[in-house]
Amino acid sequence: MLKRFIYASLMVSITGSLFAQTKTDDYIETYKEAAISTMNQHGIPASIVLGIAIHESASGTSRIARYLNNHFGLKGKSGPKKIKSAYKGYENVEDCYSDFIAHLKTRFTGLFTKYTPADYRGWARGIQRGGYAHSRTWASQVTAIIKKYHLYELDSNANNPAAFSVLTPVKYEEEKEKEETGPMVYLVRKGDTLLEIAKRFGTTVRELKLRNGLRSSLLQIGQRLHL
Template identity: 45%
Template sequence: MKKTITLFILLLTSIFVKAQSTEDYIAEHVNHAQELMREHEIPASIILGVAIHESAAGKSKIARYLNNHFGVKGSNNSTEIRSAYRDYPTVDSSYNHFVSFLHSRSYFNILFEKYDQYDYKNWARGIQRGGYAHSRTWSAQVIALIKKYELYQYDERPDDYIEVVIPAVELERKAVVNSRKSRSSIVKKTSFYTIKKGDNLNKIAERIGTTSAALMKKNNLKSATLQPGQKIKL
C-alpha cells in the first residue's frame, strides 16, 4: 500500500513539473525578484534570467529537492538526493542568497556601483566576467532568455531609457581575460558581510537562507548583538 501511495505521489509530482511552463515560473517569482531589484538596484530581469537558466525554470533536481535556483554549491541536509549543491528552506531564500552572494564578492559587488537596475546586458556580462560560470557563452544564454520572455519589462525602465552599447571587441577581450575563472573557485572562498546600522542576526540569516544560531556558531559569537562596522562570515 505504501509503495502504491509513493508511486502515486511521484506521478503527480512528475505531472506538475511537466505542466509548469517557464511563463508559470516567471509569474510565480516575479514579485520577489522585483522586491530585490528595488532594494538592491539589480535588474529583476537578471535575477529571473539567471534563475531560469540555472534551475531550468524550477524543473532541475536541485531546484525541486533543495530549493536551489542559482546553482550555488555547498553542503545540504537532503535525504532525498545526493548533491554537491547547498539547500535552502524556501525558494525565496535562494533568491535572497543570490543577491547577497553578489554583494559579498568584490568582483561582483562593483557591479552595483557600475550599472543600474535597467542595464541587464552589462549585468549578465559582468557576472560572467567575475567567474560565475564555466561557460563562455553563459551571459549570452542569460541575455537570450531575458529577450525571449521579455523579462526586461519587469525592470521598471523609464520610457526614455537608452541602452549602453559595448563594442564587441571589448567584450571579447574581457571574456578572454576572465575565462580561467570558474564558479567552483568562487564558492569555496569565505564570504564576509559588514554590519550596517539596523542589521540584526535574524534578518541577515533569513536573507541568506540560514539561521541565526548557525551564524553565531560560524563566527564564534557569544551574543547575537551586532555592531555597525563589524564583519561576519556568511
C-alpha cells in the same frame, strides 16, 4: 508512411516547445514579484534575477530545483539535502533567492556601482567575467532568455534606478532599538538579507523566521525584526 512519421515528429516538437514556453511563463508569473522586490532592495535587475533562475533551474524543473530548492546553481553543503549533491539545499525557494543575492554582494560588489538596474546586459557580462559560470556563452544565453520573455520590462518597476549604489556595511548599532523591557528590534535597511542579519547577530534564518512569523526570506525596507 514517411509523411505520417514527419507529421508526428513535427507535432511532438511543437508540443514540447509549447510545454517549455508554458512552464517558463508559469515560473515568471510565480517569481516576478520576488524579483522586483529584490531589485528595489538591492539594485539588481529583476530581469537578471529571473533570467539566471530560469537558465540555471530550467524554469524550476531541474533536479536540484525540485529536490533542493536550488534555482541558481549555487554550490555548497549548507541546508537540507534530499539527494547527494555538491549543490546547496534550501528549506524553500525564497531562501535560495536570498542566498543568491548575498552571494552576488560578496563576490560581485563592483557591479553594484558599475551598472544600474536598467543595464541587464552589463550585469550578465559582469557576472560571467566574475566566474559565476564556466561557459563562455553563459551571459548571452541569459540575455537571450531575458529578450525572449521580455523580462527587461520588469526592470522599469525599479523605485529609483539612479539611487542605487554600492551596499557598504552599516553600523548596525545605530539601527537597533532596545526597549527597556522588550526584545531587541532591528530595522531593515536597503541591501539587508535575512541571512546577513542572522549572521550579524549570531542567530539563524530559521530562528528569525520563527520569532517574527515569517514564511519567506524576503524583507521590506523599514521592516522591524525581533532579534
